[in-house]
Amino acid sequence: MINExxxxxxxxxxxxxxxxxxxxxxxKQLSDIVDYVEKLDELDTDDIVPTAYTIxxxxxxxxxxxxxxLDIEKVLKNAPEELDNQFRVPKxxxxxx
Amino acid sequence: MKLYTRTLSDxxxxxxxxxxxxxxxxxxxxxxxxxxxxxxxxxxNQNEEIDLDELDEKDYEDTYLKGLPIAIKDNMSTENLxxxxxxKMLEDYVPPYNATVVNKIKEAGGIITGxxxxxxxxxxxxxxxxxxxxxxxxxxxxxxPGGSSGGSAAAVAAGMAPVALGSDTGGSxxxxxxxxxxxxxxxxxxxxxxxxxxxxxxxxxxxxPLARNVDDIALMMNVIAGNDEKDxxxxxxxxxxxxxxxxxxxxxxxxxxxxxxxxxDIDDEVKESVMNAVKQLEKAGAKVEKVDVTGAExxxxxxxxxxxxxxxxxxxxxDGVRYGLRAEDANNLNDMFTETRQQGFGEEVKRRIxxxxxxxxxxxxxxxxxxxxxxxTLIKNxxxxxxxxxxxxxxxxxxxxxxxIGEKRDPLEMYAADIFTVPVNIAGIPAISVPCxxxxxxxxxxxxxxxxxFKEEKLIQAAYSLEKILDLDIDYPDLEMEV
Numbered sequence: 001m002i003n004e005x006x007x008x009x010x011x012x013x014x015x016x017x018x019x020x021x022x023x024x025x026x027x028k029q030l031s032d033i034v035d036y037v038e039k040l041d042e043l044d045t046d047d048i049v050p051t052a053y054t055i056x057x058x059x060x061x062x063x064x065x066x067x068x069x070l071d072i073e074k075v076l077k078n079a080p081e082e083l084d085n086q087f088r089v090p091k092x093x094x095x096x097x
Numbered sequence: 098m099k100l101y102t103r104t105l106s107d108x109x110x111x112x113x114x115x116x117x118x119x120x121x122x123x124x125x126x127x128x129x130x131x132x133x134x135x136x137x138x139x140x141x142n143q144n145e146e147i148d149l150d151e152l153d154e155k156d157y158e159d160t161y162l163k164g165l166p167i168a169i170k171d172n173m174s175t176e177n178l179x180x181x182x183x184x185k186m187l188e189d190y191v192p193p194y195n196a197t198v199v200n201k202i203k204e205a206g207g208i209i210t211g212x213x214x215x216x217x218x219x220x221x222x223x224x225x226x227x228x229x230x231x232x233x234x235x236x237x238x239x240x241x242p243g244g245s246s247g248g249s250a251a252a253v254a255a256g257m258a259p260v261a262l263g264s265d266t267g268g269s270x271x272x273x274x275x276x277x278x279x280x281x282x283x284x285x286x287x288x289x290x291x292x293x294x295x296x297x298x299x300x301x302x303x304x305x306p307l308a309r310n311v312d313d314i315a316l317m318m319n320v321i322a323g324n325d326e327k328d329x330x331x332x333x334x335x336x337x338x339x340x341x342x343x344x345x346x347x348x349x350x351x352x353x354x355x356x357x358x359x360x361x362d363i364d365d366e367v368k369e370s371v372m373n374a375v376k377q378l379e380k381a382g383a384k385v386e387k388v389d390v391t392g393a394e395x396x397x398x399x400x401x402x403x404x405x406x407x408x409x410x411x412x413x414x415x416d417g418v419r420y421g422l423r424a425e426d427a428n429n430l431n432d433m434f435t436e437t438r439q440q441g442f443g444e445e446v447k448r449r450i451x452x453x454x455x456x457x458x459x460x461x462x463x464x465x466x467x468x469x470x471x472x473x474t475l476i477k478n479x480x481x482x483x484x485x486x487x488x489x490x491x492x493x494x495x496x497x498x499x500x501x502i503g504e505k506r507d508p509l510e511m512y513a514a515d516i517f518t519v520p521v522n523i524a525g526i527p528a529i530s531v532p533c534x535x536x537x538x539x540x541x542x543x544x545x546x547x548x549x550x551f552k553e554e555k556l557i558q559a560a561y562s563l564e565k566i567l568d569l570d571i572d573y574p575d576l577e578m579e580v
Contacts, residue, residue: 014454017435050470054525060329080423
C-alpha cells in the first residue's frame with residue numbers, strides 16, 4: 001500500500017511536482033501495480049544470480065584521442081537560454097535567501 | 098497496380114530493371130499520404146525536404162536501398178529533423194546528429210519520409226499516450242494501432258511507407274505490427290546500434306523493422322544490423338545476408354508451444370488462428386511439441402520493475418537546462434526542474450518515473466529491483482534451455498486483436514496487452530510477429546515466433562515459410578472512402 005504521503009516523498013525524489021489530483025490517483029494506481037509485481041515473491045530466487053544484461057557485455061574502451069565534437073552553435077540551438085557558449089539557468093537560490 | 102501498395106523489395110527490383118522512376122514512386126506515396134494521413138495520423142513530422150523534381154534514380158543506382166522511402170519512429174535522432182518522442186518535453190527538439198541507424202539508412206541510399214507517432218517516450222501499448230494525438234488503426238477507425246511504435250505500424254499498413262523502423266522495449270514493435278496486420282521484428286539485444294535512440298529502458302530497448310512482408314524485414318536487417326563503437330552494448334560479430342534465408346522450408350524445425358502461455362486469457366479467435374498457423378507449419382515438416390516455461394505473468398511483473406527503474410534514471414536528464422522544454426518564471430533552479438518536469442511529461446511517463454523511483458528507493462531495492470533481476474535470470478535460463486532442443490518457441494503476439502480507442506483506462510489492464518511480448522525483452526532474444534489471420538471484426542491477428550540469441554535468420558526463414566504457406570490476402574483497408 002502506497003499512501004499519499006509516500007507519493008509526495010517519491011515525487012520529491014524524482015523532481016516531479018504533482019497536483020493534489022495526481023497524488024491521489026497515483027497513490028491508488030501505484031499501490032495496485034506494486035501489489036501485482038509482488039507476484040514475484042511466489043518464485044524462489046534464493047540461489048539465483050541476478051542478470052543485468054542478457055548478453056555478455058564488457059567495457060568498451062577507445063584510445064584517448066582528440067576528435068571533432070558536435071558543433072557548439074548547433075548544440076546550443078536547443079538550449080532554452082544560453083550565454084557565451086554556456087547554458088544559462090535561473091538563480092540557484094531565491095532572492096530573499 | 099498502385100505503387101504505394103508495393104513492398105520495398107518489389108520497388109527495388111522495379112528500379113533496378115528500370116520499370117519505374119523514383120519520382121513516380123514518391124508521387125504515388127505522397128498521393129496516398131494526402132488521402133489517408135488526415136484519418137490515420139501516423140506521422141508527427143513529415144520530411145518536407147523531399148523534392149519530387151530533384152529525385153533521380155541515377156543518383157542512387159549504386160546503393161542498396163535505391164533512394165526508397167523509409168519512415169522512422171520519432172524517438173530516433175535525425176539531424177535537422179525534429180525528434181519529439183511524442184512528448185511536450187521535446188516538442189521543438191532538433192537533434193544535432195543522426196542516430197546510427199539513420200546514418201546507415203542514408204548511407205544505404207534510403208530517404209527518410211518522416212517521423213512517426215508513438216506513445217510518449219515509448220511508454221504505452223496503444224499510441225494514445227502521444228502528447229499530440231492518437232494514431233488510428235487503418236483496419237478500424239475506432240481502434241488503436243497498438244504501441245508504442247503505433248505510428249510506424251499504421252504508416253506501413255496504410256501504404257504511407259513501405260517500411261518503417263520502430264523500437265521495442267516490451268513489445269513495442271511486435272504488438273503494433275500484430276494489431277495492424279504487418280510484420281515486425283525485434284532483433285537480439287546487441288544486434289542493432291541504439292546510438293541516437295532516445296533511451297527508455299537501456300537493458301531492454303532495441304531497434305527493429307516493420308514491413309508488409311518478410312522479404313523487406315530481411316532487407317532492412319541487412320542495412321541496420323552490426324556493431325557500433327558508439328554503442329557499447331552492441332555485439333561485435335558478423336551477420337549473414339538475411340535475404341538468403343527467404344526460403345519456404347521448415348523441414349526439421351523443432352517448435353515449442355509454451356503451455357503456460359496458452360493457458361492464459363486469450364481471445365478464442367486469436368488462439369484458433371495461431372494454432373492453425375502452427376498446424377500448417379507442422380504439415381510443412383516442422384515438429385511441434387508442448388513445452389513448459391516460467392509463466393508470462395512473472396515476466397510482466399519483472400518488466401514493470403526493471404523498465405520503470407531504468408526509465409526513472411534515463412529520464413532524469415529532462416531538467417530544462419540543456420535542451421527541450423523549460424518552464425518559465427521559476428523562482429530558482431530547483432523550481433525550474435520540477436515545474437519543467439510537471440509541464441513536460443504526460444501522465445503515463447510520470448507514473449512510470451514514480452514507480453521506478455519507488456522500486457529503487459532506500460529499503461526497497463532488494464525487494465523489487467534485485468528480485469526482478471533474479472527472475473530475469475530464471476526466464477533467460479528457461480529460454481536458453483529450450484533453445485538447446487527447439488529452434489523456435491511460438492505464441493500469439495497479443496492476447497486480443499486491436500482494442501478500441503479509449504477502452505483501456507486502468508494502467509494494469511493496458512500493461513497486460515504486452516504479456517506475450519515482454520518475456521522476449523527480458524531474455525534479450527529475437528522475435529518476429531507475422532500476420533496469421535483476421536477475427537470476425539476484420540481485425541488482423543499476429544503470431545509470434547521467438548528464437549535463440551543472434552539467430553534472426555532462423556526467424557526470417559520460418560516467418561517467410563509461414564507467410565507463403567498461409568498466403569493471406571492482406572488487402573488494403575479502404576481508407577480513402579472514409580475521409
